[in-house]
Amino acid sequence: MSRLNHHALFEDHVVTAADWYHLRSWRRHLPDLTWVTVLSGFWLWVVYFALIAVLIGLYHTVLVPRGAPDWPPKNVASVLYQPFAITSFALALLMVFRTNSSYARWWEARTVWGQVFNVTRNLVRQADAWFGEEDVAAFQMLVRWCAAAGYILQAHLCTAKLGPEAEGLLHPEELKLLASWEHRPICAGQVLSSIVASAVKDSQLRAAMDDQIATYINDAGACERIQRTCIPFCYTRHTSRFLILWLTFLPFALWEICGWASPVAEAVLAFLLMGVENIGIQIEEPFHVLPMHSYCAVIAKNALEVARERKGLDLFVEEALRRELCMEPLGKLENGGAGADSNVFVRPSGAAGVSHKASPRPTNPSLRVRCQSHRHNADPSLHEARGVFQMVPQRGEATLLDARDALETCSALNDASSKEACYATFGCDGRRVEKYFGAVEVLETAWEQVKEEEVEDDDEFVEENLSPWPWDGR
Structure with a gap:
């Protein structure tokens, strides 16, 4: 960034860990050449105020000794300073309100763009899943x-x-x-x-x-x-004019106090106050910042x-869920960590490097039934029975009731094409329904027994989590 590019000074950048470290460090107080960039935005005004202070100094050192009236008189110099002391708080309030209003606009813009981030991420995430x-x-x-x-x-x-x-x-x-x-x-x-x-x-x-x-x-x-x-023009202009008038007449009050140091004091004060006002102006339009x-x-x-x-990711999740079916619930780790009521699952008993209280089955009923069928291999055809629930995209996830309805309605048809079309209306694979329906009924019976035994008093849990049978249709 160019040192004299005033507008670029106010352009934010994505904050890094190094930036945060610098902001917390004592080195943030050390001067650098940034003030030159800041000054480039309003240096003419600073020169104008300092020039007024110089002219007042020349008047008192050159013209007053030659007979020019001493103005302001020394006996009223302290009185002349009072208006600046009285109005300084009003100027400060105006500038603070002006800067806070601009900052509120900047922060709202940043919040809105944060929502744009979230919207696009959620949309692609939902599309990926659905x-x-x-x-x-x-x-x-x-x-x-x-x-x-x-x-x-x-x-x-x-x-x-x-x-x-x-x-x-x-x-x-x-x-x-x-x-x-x-x-x-x-x-x-x-x-x-x-x-x-x-x-x-x-x-x-x-x-x-x-x-x-x-x-x-x-x-x-x-x-x-x-x-x-934008912030109302009357708000912005009144604050700006107040500041200009205040700094213009300030050298008259500074001369008797600071002497020839008043031009330097005036330039420093002008730089600081004009800089605060300039910050409000720059961040008022946040989309260039x-x-x-x-x-x-x-x-x-x-x-x-x-x-x-x-x-x-789909393949990873599918494989992870397949492994999860045969994991046992974690009781209490020897070194703390998960408590006795934890729902974390670990590998079956005997896995190296894991210490847990063994449990004969997962706490989740659906995992128990599916894990038992996977672990003991009671009937190899059960693994292929998942194809009963292959659905067309418009139907979503199938249940056993869909397959039963399809079987009762379509199996009596003799024509193969008619039967296939009939099964298609139910969203099922007719060949798989007829071949594996009996095996799936065995699993459904076990599933119903699990629901009755373990959560018979929690109808809401059954409705939300245990129905229908959670086949994924793959």
């Missing part, structure tokens, strides 16, 4: 628009044209669509809503994602309000990272 394998194109399109959402909002607030970063995220036809809209964030919101509507059929899931999109539009409106509404480009880059990076890691 978009099916057949919605890969919709997922990729949503990720790209979420990655570009920050750049779109920045361009809407600060510039007339999208930067090369956004152009690299969106396709040419999408850029053309954006250019045809006067309000680009609304265009982005409409595109995101259309993507969600086409890929998510469940109304509750769709409403949850639409809430995030609505928050993005609300954030754009909050930024517009800050950008298009906040590191917008860095924010947009982080938003894009986070969204693209979810898309890049989607496949590997």
